[in-house]
Amino acid sequence: MWGTFAAIVFTFIGYGWLIGLLSVPVGIAVFLIAGRVVQKRAASRTRRWALSSASRFLALWEVGDVSVKDTQSGKTAISSRGDDLEEFVRAVVTEVLVAESDPVSQKLKAAFHGYELES
Numbered sequence: 690m691w692g693t694f695a696a697i698v699f700t701f702i703g704y705g706w707l708i709g710l711l712s713v714p715v716g717i718a719v720f721l722i723a724g725r726v727v728q729k730r731a732a733s734r735t736r737r738w739a740l741s742s743a744s745r746f747l748a749l750w751e752v753g754d755v756s757v758k759d760t761q762s763g764k765t766a767i768s769s770r771g772d773d774l775e776e777f778v779r780a781v782v783t784e785v786l787v788a789e790s791d792p793v794s795q796k797l798k799a800a801f802h803g804y805e806l807e808s
Contacts, residue, residue, distance in 0.1 A: 694716075697712050697716045739755065
């Protein structure tokens with residue numbers, strides 16, 4: 690932000706008010722585009738860090754900084770502010786196990802074969 694501001698001020702001082710005035714929308718556009726790129730990279734790093742271990746994820750969950758979004762609809766499926774993570778996981782696993790033809794459910798059934806199911 691300060692770099693963009695400094696470039697606009699330098700343009701005003703070095704090239705006059707007309708060129709300086711024309712540089713304002715360009716500076717704003719550069720700031721918005723660069724800000725969005727930085728925001729996406731920071732969010733990606735935070736996601737990778739949070740998902741690298743269960744303890745990190747749970748620490749972020751307890752603070753209230755985590756939400757799980759549905760990738761298809763983009764809506765928040767669960768948020769760490771007031772929602773129960775354990776109940777959400779149970780519901781999702783139950784939903785996956787109900788779909789018999791789903792390859793994930795087949796792998797889960799094979800992995801947990803021999804264990805008693807809780808109702």
